[in-house]
Amino acid sequence: MKRTSKTYFFIVAITLFVSAAAQTAFAQVADPGAPGPLAVTREEYNFGDTAFTPGDFPGPVELHASIHYPTNLAGGPFPVIVFLHGRHATCFRGGTALLQWPCTSNNSQPIPSFQGYDYVAEVLASHGYVVVSISANGINALDNLVFDLGAEARAELIQKHLDILKTFDTTGGAPFGNKFVGKFDLTRVGTMGHSRGGEGVVRHQGLNNQLGAPYGIKAVFPLAPVDFNRFVVNNAALNVLLPYCDGDVNDLQGVHFYDDARYNVPGDQSPKHYELVMGANHNFYNTVWSPSSPFPGSANDWTAFVPGGRSDSHCGAGKESQRLTEAQQRGTGIAYMTAFFRAYVGGETQFLPLLTGDAPPPASAQTNNLFVSYHAPDNPELRLDVNRLLDNTNLTVNRLGGAATQTALTPYELCGGDDPQAPRCLPDQPDTRQPHTTPSARSPLRGLSQLNTGWNNLTGDYKNDIPITASDVAGFQALQFRVAVNFADVRNLAGLAQNFRVVLTDSSGSTASLRVSDVSSALFFPPGSVGPVPKIVLNTVRIPLSAFGGVNLHDVRSVEFTFNEQAQGAVLVTDIAFASAPR
Amino acid sequence: MKRSLVNRSVAIAMVLLSVLLASSLAALAQQNKNTANKGLPMRELIKLPGKLVSEAKTAQQSGELKLTGYRVEEVQLPRNIRAEVRGQQVVVDRAWRVTITGGPFPVRAMPAVIWIDDQIVGYGVENETLTQITAITLDNSLLREGGVISLSYGENKEARVQLPQRIQLKREGENQ
Numbered sequence: 116m117k118r119t120s121k122t123y124f125f126i127v128a129i130t131l132f133v134s135a136a137a138q139t140a141f142a143q144v145a146d147p148g149a150p151g152p153l154a155v156t157r158e159e160y161n162f163g164d165t166a167f168t169p170g171d172f173p174g175p176v177e178l179h180a181s182i183h184y185p186t187n188l189a190g191g192p193f194p195v196i197v198f199l200h201g202r203h204a205t206c207f208r209g210g211t212a213l214l215q216w217p218c219t220s221n222n223s224q225p226i227p228s229f230q231g232y233d234y235v236a237e238v239l240a241s242h243g244y245v246v247v248s249i250s251a252n253g254i255n256a257l258d259n260l261v262f263d264l265g266a267e268a269r270a271e272l273i274q275k276h277l278d279i280l281k282t283f284d285t286t287g288g289a290p291f292g293n294k295f296v297g298k299f300d301l302t303r304v305g306t307m308g309h310s311r312g313g314e315g316v317v318r319h320q321g322l323n324n325q326l327g328a329p330y331g332i333k334a335v336f337p338l339a340p341v342d343f344n345r346f347v348v349n350n351a352a353l354n355v356l357l358p359y360c361d362g363d364v365n366d367l368q369g370v371h372f373y374d375d376a377r378y379n380v381p382g383d384q385s386p387k388h389y390e391l392v393m394g395a396n397h398n399f400y401n402t403v404w405s406p407s408s409p410f411p412g413s414a415n416d417w418t419a420f421v422p423g424g425r426s427d428s429h430c431g432a433g434k435e436s437q438r439l440t441e442a443q444q445r446g447t448g449i450a451y452m453t454a455f456f457r458a459y460v461g462g463e464t465q466f467l468p469l470l471t472g473d474a475p476p477p478a479s480a481q482t483n484n485l486f487v488s489y490h491a492p493d494n495p496e497l498r499l500d501v502n503r504l505l506d507n508t509n510l511t512v513n514r515l516g517g518a519a520t521q522t523a524l525t526p527y528e529l530c531g532g533d534d535p536q537a538p539r540c541l542p543d544q545p546d547t548r549q550p551h552t553t554p555s556a557r558s559p560l561r562g563l564s565q566l567n568t569g570w571n572n573l574t575g576d577y578k579n580d581i582p583i584t585a586s587d588v589a590g591f592q593a594l595q596f597r598v599a600v601n602f603a604d605v606r607n608l609a610g611l612a613q614n615f616r617v618v619l620t621d622s623s624g625s626t627a628s629l630r631v632s633d634v635s636s637a638l639f640f641p642p643g644s645v646g647p648v649p650k651i652v653l654n655t656v657r658i659p660l661s662a663f664g665g666v667n668l669h670d671v672r673s674v675e676f677t678f679n680e681q682a683q684g685a686v687l688v689t690d691i692a693f694a695s696a697p698r
Numbered sequence: 699m700k701r702s703l704v705n706r707s708v709a710i711a712m713v714l715l716s717v718l719l720a721s722s723l724a725a726l727a728q729q730n731k732n733t734a735n736k737g738l739p740m741r742e743l744i745k746l747p748g749k750l751v752s753e754a755k756t757a758q759q760s761g762e763l764k765l766t767g768y769r770v771e772e773v774q775l776p777r778n779i780r781a782e783v784r785g786q787q788v789v790v791d792r793a794w795r796v797t798i799t800g801g802p803f804p805v806r807a808m809p810a811v812i813w814i815d816d817q818i819v820g821y822g823v824e825n826e827t828l829t830q831i832t833a834i835t836l837d838n839s840l841l842r843e844g845g846v847i848s849l850s851y852g853e854n855k856e857a858r859v860q861l862p863q864r865i866q867l868k869r870e871g872e873n874q
Contacts, residue, residue, distance in 0.1 A: 173739075173740075173741040201807050202805060202806065202807045203805050204805045205805075211827075212802065213826055213827060213828065214805055214825075214826055214827075214828055215826040255805065259809055259810075259821060259822065259823045259824070260740040260741045260744070260823055261740070264809060264821075341807050341808070363806050363807050363808055363851075364808060365808070365852070365854075366852065397807070414804065416806075419804065420804065420806070420851065422762060422857065545854065545855075545856045546854065547852075547854055547856075547857075554853065556809065556821075556852070556853070646856075646857065
C-alpha cells in the first residue's frame with residue numbers, strides 16, 4: 116500500500132514536471148482588454164441617410180458613424196480602428212422591426228446597430244486608439260438584391276468613411292471643426308467587421324489595395340463572418356473569431372478566410388489567426404442585437420434560428436449548457452479584438468502570445484473555453500512547413516522533400532480540397548457541421564485539404580522525415596499543427612477526448628515525445644447534437660520545442676505522431692510546421 | 699459494314715447524350731448561382747407587375763417561421779435577357795416570382811433561400827415589413843404541379859421549413 120502511494124506520487128510528480136516543462140514557454144501576459152489610462156470621449160457624425168451611393172448598388176445609404184477617442188488629443192496622431200456591423204433589421208416602429216431605408220414608415224426610427232460595439236471601442240480608445248463605428252443600415256435594406264450580397268458596397272462604404280476621416284485629419288470639417296486635424300494616423304488602420312460586415316472588411320482590404328493603398332490597413336478582424344465570395348486577405352494581419360454556437364452563420368464559413376489565406380501569396384509576411392469560442396453565439400457580440408437590447412429584432416440566434424436548439428447539450432438552454440452569457444461572450448470579443456489590434460496596429464507586441472496560443476486567455480475574456488489557431492508569416496525564420504497536406508503527393512513526400520509514411524492507419528487520405536479529393540471529409544454529415552469544407556454561396560471554390568486518418572490499435576503511426584538540409588529547427592519556438600477529432604467516426608467514443616503522442620527524433624536516434632493532452636485540449640470531442648453541432652473545426656496544437664528535452668534541435672530528422680494513447684480513434688490533420696510568433 | 703457504321707453512330711450518340719445529360723444536371727445544381735440574380739436588375743424584377751400563376755394562403759401559421767402561404771407570378775421582362783438556365787445560354791423574356799408569406803421573418807446574415815422540391819428557386823429578398831420573402835427564377839420547369847415549396851437560410855437542405863400547401867398551377871382561363 117505504502118509502495119503504491121509512493122509510486123502514485125512519483126507518477127504525479129513526473130506528470131506535473133513534464134506538464135510544467137511544456138508550459139514554460141506559455142508566458143503570462145498583461146490583459147489587453149483591461150480598461151486603459153486615458154479618458155474617452157464619444158461623438159457621432161451624420162451626413163444624412165442618403166449621402167452616399169456605392170457603385171452598382173440599388174440605393175443610397177447613410178454616412179453616419181460614431182467616434183471614440185482619447186479625450187486629451189495631445190498625444191496624437193492615434194492609430195485608427197474601424198468597425199462595421201452586419202446584417203440586421205434597419206428600422207423599428209414600436210415593437211416591430213422593419214427592413215427599409217431610410218426609415219420612412221410613420222414614426223419609424225433607425226436601429227443603431229453601429230452602437231453595438233461601443234463596449235470594445237471604449238477599451239481601445241482608453242489605450243490611445245481612435246475607433247470609428249460605421250452605420251450600414253442602407254446596405255442591409257438592399258444587399259440581397261445584389262449578386263455579391265453587399266460585400267462590394269460595404270467595402271466602398273468603409274473607404275468612403277476613411278476618406279471622411281482623412282478630411283477631418285487634414286483640413287478639418289463639420290461637425291468637428293479643426294479638432295481632429297493631425298490626430299488620425301491613417302497609415303495605421305485596423306478593421307473589424309461582424310457577420311456580413313466581416314466579409315465587408317475583407318473585401319475592403321482588397322479594394323484599398325486596388326485604389327493604390329491610400330490607407331495603411333494593417334489588420335483585419337472578421338467576427339463571426341460570412342464568406343460568400345471567397346475574397347482573401349493577404350499582406351495584412353488576419354484574425355477570424357468563430358462562435359461555436361453561431362445560430363445564424365451556423366456553418367462557420369468564415370474559417371475559409373484563414374484557410375484560403377495561408378499559402379495564397381508566397382512571401383506573405385502577415386500572420387493569420389482564429390479563435391473558436393465555445394458556447395458563443397452570433398448576436399451577443401453586438402449589444403443592440405442581443406436580447407437585453409431594447410430594440411426589436413434582437414435575439415439569441417441559437418435558440419431563435421436553430422430548430423430544437425434549446426435542447427442542445429452545449430449550445431442550448433438547459434442546465435448543462437455551456438453557453439456564455441452576453442457579458443461573457445463580449446469578454447471574448449474585448450480580449451481578442453484588443454489583443455489583435457493593439458499588437459498589429461499599435462505595435463504592442465507583448466500581446467502576441469495571446470494570439471499564438473502561447474498564453475491562456477486573459478481575464479477580460481471571461482472564459483478559458485476557447486481555442487486559438489495561428490499561421491506564422493511566410494518567412495524562413497518564422498515558419499518551416501513540414502507538411503502542408505495540400506495534395507496527394509503530400510501523402511508520401513512532404514514539403515521538405517522528406518518521406519511521409521504511415522503504419523496501420525486507415526484511412527490515410529486527403530479530403531476537402533480540390534479534385535480528386537472528396538469535397539467533404541464527413542460525407543454523411545451536413546455542411547453546417549464541416550465549416551472547412553462548407554460550400555460558398557457565390558464561389559465554386561472547394562475547402563481545406565486535410566489528412567483524414569484513424570487507427571484501430573496501438574501501432575498506428577504517421578511520420579514525416581526531415582532532410583538534413585532542413586534539420587536545424589532550434590531557431591523556432593514550437594512545433595505546431597491543426598487537428599480535430601472526427602466525431603462521425605465510431606472509433607472515437609462520444610464525449611471523450613482523444614490523445615496521441617508527438618515524437619521528435621534527431622540524427623543520433625534520440626527521441627523525445629509528448630502527449631498532445633500535455634499541452635493542449637484541442638483533441639476534445641466536439642460537443643452538441645442538434646442541427647449544426649457537433650462540428651469539425653481544426654484547432655492548432657502548438658508545442659514549445661523546449662518541451663522536447665534530450666533531442667538535438669539542431670538536427671531533428673523526423674516528426675512523428677504515434678497513436679498509442681488510445682486503442683482506436685480518428686482525426687483530421689493539416690498544417691504541420693515549425694513556427695515562431697511574429698516579430 | 700454499313701450496319702457497323704450505324705451501330706457506331708448510335709454508340710457515339712448514346713455517349714454524347716449521356717455526357718449532355720450529366721452536364722445538364724450539373725448545371726442545374728448550379729443554376730441559382732447563374733440565373734436570376736446575376737447581371738439582372740433584381741430590384742426591377744421584384745417590382746414589375748406579374749400574372750398570378752399559383753397562390754395559396756391560410757390563416758393558420760405553420761412552423762417557427764409562421765408561414766401562411768405562397769404566390770407564384772409570371773413576370774414579362776421589359777426586354778429580352780440572355781441568361782444561363784440549366785447550364786444552357788438562352789434568351790428569355792419571362793421570369794417567375796415565387797413569394798412566401800408569413801413571418802415576421804428575421805433579418806439574418808445567411809440569405810433566405812426558396813426551394814421547390816429539391817431545387818433552389820433563388821435567394822430571397824424580404825419586403826419592408828418582413829412578412830414576405832421573394833425569389834426569382836428564369837426556369838419555369840421548377841414550377842411543378844404538386845411541388846413542395848420550402849424555405850431555408852443558407853443552402854442548408856436539412857433545415858428547410860416546408861409550406862403545408864403544394865403548388866397548384868392555375869390553368870389558362872381560370873380567374874386570377
